Structures are given as C-alpha cells and as structure tokens.
Amino acid sequence: MGEKALKNIAVFTFILMLSVILLSVFISYEAGENSQNSAFARVRPTLYEHKNKSKDYLSTAKELKDELGEKYIIIKNPGNNNTYSVSEDYTKKEITLTINGLKEENLTDNEVVRVNQDEVYKGAVEKEELARSGFLIPEVLSAGGEISNYGTVPESLKADPVNGFTIRYEKLDDKEYKADVHFKLDHVYAPVLYEEEGQIYVALKEPSKIYRNIVVLDAGHGGKDPGAKALDSSCYEKSINLKILQDLKKILDQEDIKVYYTRTEDETVYLNPRVNLANETKADLFLSIHCNSSESSLPRGVEVLYKSNWKQGGFTSERLARIALEELKGISGYVNRGLVAGDEILIIHKSQVPVALLEVGFLSNKEELSLLKSREKEEDIAKAISVIIKKSLEEINSAGQ
Template identity: 70%
Template sequence: MGEKALKNLAVFTFVLMLSVLMLSMVITDSLEGRGKASASEEAWTTNYEHNNKSKGYLSTANELKESLGEKYIVIENTGNTASDSLTEDYMNRKITLSIKGLKDESLTEKGIVRINQDMSYQGIPGLKEAADGEYLIPESLSANGEVSVYGAVPESLKTDPVNNLTITYKKVSDKEYEADICFTLDHVYAPVLQQEDGNIYIALKEPASVYDNIVVLDAGHGGKDPGAKTADNSSYEKSINLKILLELKELLDRENIKVYYTRTGDDTVFLNPRVNLANDVKADLFLSIHCNSSESSIPRGVEVLYKSEGQQGEFTSEKLARIALDQLKGITGYVNRGLVTGDEILIIHKSQVPVALIETGFVSNAEELGFLKSKEKEKEIAEAVVQVIKKALGEINKVKTTN
C-alpha cells in the first residue's frame, strides 16, 4: 500500500473514531437527561431508598407510605438527638409533638408537610371555606344523623388534615432547644408516631383501624354546669360523677381497651362535643355517669336511660342499658328503678353508637347521698361499670366475628 493510501486510511480511521466518540456522548447525555427527569419525578422515593439502604428502616418508600396510610404528617429531618413524644387532646382535636435535642430554632412551618391521599400541604394551613353543605364535618355529621366513610370527602374537597399549627421553642442550654408543635386537626384521629432516616412521621389513622375496642366515658356536667345540688348543700352532682369516673379510669388503665374520656377534671364541656366524640371515633359503646335528683327527699335507687328510637346495629342501646342495670342495681340504695327511655336527652338522641346514661343514685336523698359520697361505694360503682363494659364488649365482639 502506498504512502498516500496509508495517509487516507489514517484520516478515515480518525474521523470514524471521532464520530463514534461524539455519538457515544450524545447517547450518554440523552440517557442522563432521562434519568434526571425520572429522579425529579421520584426524588422522595429515590432519596429515601438510597439513604436507608442496609439500615434497619423500612426497605422502600412504598412500604413506608403503606405503613402511614392515606393521611399523615411529615416533619423534615430535625437533627434531634433524643426521643420524641406525642400527647393527645382529642376533645379539642389537637395533638402536640414534643421534640428534644434540637441544635437551634431552624424548624419552621415550611418543614412540615401534610399528606391527604394524593394531595400535599406545606407551611401555615390556609383557611377552609364552607362547601355548601357537601363537606360533612363531624358536628353536622353527628347532628343530622347522616353517616359517611370516616374522614372521607368528595374528590374536589380533599383538604389539609391540619386546620392550624403552632411551634413553641424552649431553650434548654446554649446548644440545645426543645420544640412543641401543636396541630389542630379536622377529625379525631389515632395518631401513630414513627421515625425514619431522621424524619418524624405522624400517621393519622381512623381509631377503629388501630384499636380492637373503643369506649367513650362521660362524667356528666362539669365546670360551669354543676348539675344537681346535694341534699346537704355541701357539693354538686358534677363532683360525684367525676370521682366515680376517676375511680373507673384507674381500673380501666389496666385493661386492653381504648377509652376516650369527655373530661377528667372540673371542665365545662358542652353536650354536642360529648356525643360527637363517641360518633367520630365510632365507639363500640358510650356510657355517661350521672346522679339523679328530685324535689322530694324520698326517691332513691338506680336507673338507666337508653335510646329506644333507631337501631345502632345488632347490639342496641337497650341491650347496653340492661347490662348496666343488672350490674348496678342494689349498689347504692338497693332500689331498682328499671330502664327508662331517654330519647329526649341530647347525648342519647344524637348518639349513633350504643349509649346508656347511668343514674347511680339520688343526691336529693340524704341516705343515698351518703353512699354516693363514700369512697368505698364509689369504687364499688366503678368496679360494676367495668363489668358492664367487659360484658357489653363481649357481646359486641361476638357480633363482629359472626358478621
């Protein structure tokens, strides 16, 4: 081959190699561009899985989402070094997250994301506008008796599950801060706290999906509503109701039963929030503790009021009331006044779950008042109510397993 031919071959070879190199660069750029677009669409998933590889966390972002459910709150990586805690104020639909070990006050509302199905919300919650009656908030749901899927709203009305949030800091030392984040929610949820890769997650679950059994207990009256005055003019019904409930709470704290209390102190609680709580959490049963009274000092004994109109399923209000009466008759004045329909009483009328209002005795009867104010009798009444709850739940759970 001549010298000229060799030069031509060399030039051709160089051009060919250059073309291949340029083509390779174009293909690589194209693939990288496609990868960047994909990463942009699934950044949260990719980052989560990369950061948690070979760690003791959930293995994929999808598993995390499945664990959290459709509604949850994300507090972005806070760099905290201590455990976090969560407290509930379900009567006001509030939860408070306490975070310890923060290095500064850099956590703001922008670092808190709320998820409601496929919608996300960040920053300070916006004001919610009325939806012309379409959106069944818990109050209207309970008041008119309509029933809907828990927490469900029309597609066009998916909203932020957080109505309001505040962040309060406390300086522990020059290098450590604590923060309390208070969330006001749109429903009563069963909040489930967990951490993954430094982020804090609060799953907002339907209570019935978390707890096997749910009971709502109500100490009648309270605060500015004293109830009936006692025969000796020394106190009011609200105090006796509360003492019985606190004895009851001490016993139930040892049981594997989720109990919501409308009040555990001398608080003013209106009637609608009491029954709304029972309806919102879809309680298995709702018990209200009261004392009776009369203008005469003669009447005495225990009676139980129930809802006669409408059914709450196979286990009715009347069945609950009958169990309560059987357990409580004879504890105070040894007089059984029987079952009484209480459909005109608001918390009974509006209840969508089995309800019973227990009149433990008459504070207008001096002898029976002595029983009711006795620490021993209060414990006895509380023990009897625990048995009411256990027997009622036993029957309710039989119905659940057969359906």
C-alpha cells in the same frame, strides 16, 4: 407539485401524526402511573430508600404509603440526636409533636408537610377553620331547635387534615431547645409516630382501625355546669360524677381497652363534643355517668337511660342499658328504677353508637346522698361500671362485630 411529491408529503405527515399520538399516549401513561405517587414525588421520603436500594422509587413510595396510610404529617428532622413523642387532646381534636435535643430554633412552617391521599399541603394552613358547634345547656332539652347538628362535613375528602398548627420553642439549657409542634386536626385520629433518618412521620389513623375495642366514658357536667345540687347543698353532681370516673380510670388503665374520656378534671365540656367523640371514634360503647335529683326527697334508686329508636342493628343501646342495670342494681342499698327511653336527651339522641346514661342515685335523697358521698360506694360504682364494660365487650366480640 407532482403526484409523487404529494404522496411523499402525505406519508411524512401521517408518520409525524402517528409519532405525536404515540408520544402522547406514553406521556399520559407515565403521568397516570405517577399520579398516585405525586405526593411522594414532591416530598421524597427516606423511609425505605436505605432499606431497599435495589427497588425503584415507585415501589418504595408504595410501601411508604401502605405503612403510613392515607393521611399523615411529615416534618424534616432538624437534627441527628433528637428524641420525639406525640401527645393528644382528643376532646379538642389536637395533637402535639414534641422534639427534644435541638441545637437551635431551626424548624420552619415550610418544613411541616401534610398529606391526604395524593394531595400535599406545605407551610401555613390556608383553609378557614371549620365551625365548631356546642352549647352549655341542660342535658334534658330536646336535641332540636337551636342546637346545631353534630360534626361537620369537609368540603373535600382530600382536604388538608390539619386546621392549623403552631411551633413553639423552649430553651432547656445553654446547649439545647425543645420544640412543640401543636396541630389542630379536622377529626379525631389515633396518631402513630415513625422516626426515620431525615424525616419524622406522624400517621393519622382511624382509631377503629388501630384498636380492637373502643369505649368513650363521660363524667356528666363539669366546670361552669355543676349539674344537680345535693339535698344539703354540700356538693354538686359534677364532682361525684368525676370521682367515680377517676376511680374507673384506675381500673381500666390495667385493661387492654382503648378508652377515651370526655373529661378527667373539673372543666367545661359542651354536649356536642362529648357525643362527637363517641361517633368519630366509632366507639363500641358510650357510657355517661350521672346522679339523679328530684324536687321531692322521696325518690331513690338507679335507672339507666338508652336510645329506644335504635336502627343500626347488632349490639343495641337497650342491650347495653340492660347489662348496666343488672350490675348497678346489685350494689347494696339501691332500688331498681328500671330502663328509661332517653331519646330526647341530646347525647343519646345524637349518638350513633351503643349509648347508656347511668343515673347512679339521687342527690335529693338523704340516704342515697350519704352513699354517693362515700368513697367506698363511689369505688363500688366504678367497679360495677368496669364489669358493665367487660361484659358488653365480650358480647360484642363473641358476635364478631
């Protein structure tokens, strides 16, 4: 083969290799541009397509992502004249999407899609449900030993945010059905519902990014755990704690404060889920309502337990306890027993937010038992706790925390 022919082959080979390299770079660039929107490419949204027809697809996908956030659920709208609502059971990390007005049972598992950043999960949940910890034990035991650590760490930050879901139908009449899509989630979220033609979106937002202030209220004991028994055996602590909380809820329902309750009825709630709720929601305040008791009938008065080994800075558990004690001791007939370091109590030990356990009186003392069983006194205690919450939040907000 001549020298000229060899040179032509070399030039042709060089040009071919350069073309391949340039094509590879272009493909890689396009893949990089589209990778952040892969979730939207697989589940094409309709939210902005009708509003911004002049924009290209990637721009509308970015707007959709900004609107919904990193984690959300997409369900294909099974009809045209349906109504939707979302309810939550945050103590169990569960939400329910209710769809009314269905003409038939036409919603399938494959139409339930979950998105976490750029990962998409469709159909039945494949991952194993995360282990749940929680034991019904006396609340004065140490947080160590056989008690497992609160919460769990997901294997991947981009894991499916749904641990499982079910679809259940109810026939309302001859023409309509109702569907309840029940989700078990990996964390406590603030669900935000978006209704758009062709799609239903449920954004899974962090509560602390939705609400300015968050308070977690706990009525101690409940269900199979009765708490302390009254001196005359006429009642148990769990009932009085709950009555005070229910009165308090009526007051706080009128306020612009997001409140999570560990229980609002006589049910068994284990210790870990109580403190987990405060930690996962990044609550500003965590208050637990209790009644005290003693083997002797002589002790009386109010005391507040707090976390003494607080390391987070800012508004502390001790500060919350001091505000609480000032309000509670003002209730007629109560003796001030002061502040008590309660670091050995599980819900205090594990709390990562300002926490105070309120011992509002002794069931073992005849006079205080009479007060605690009085509806008027229970309402007074509820009002005092509402003031504790307002004063504490004012202090937190004024400090810019």
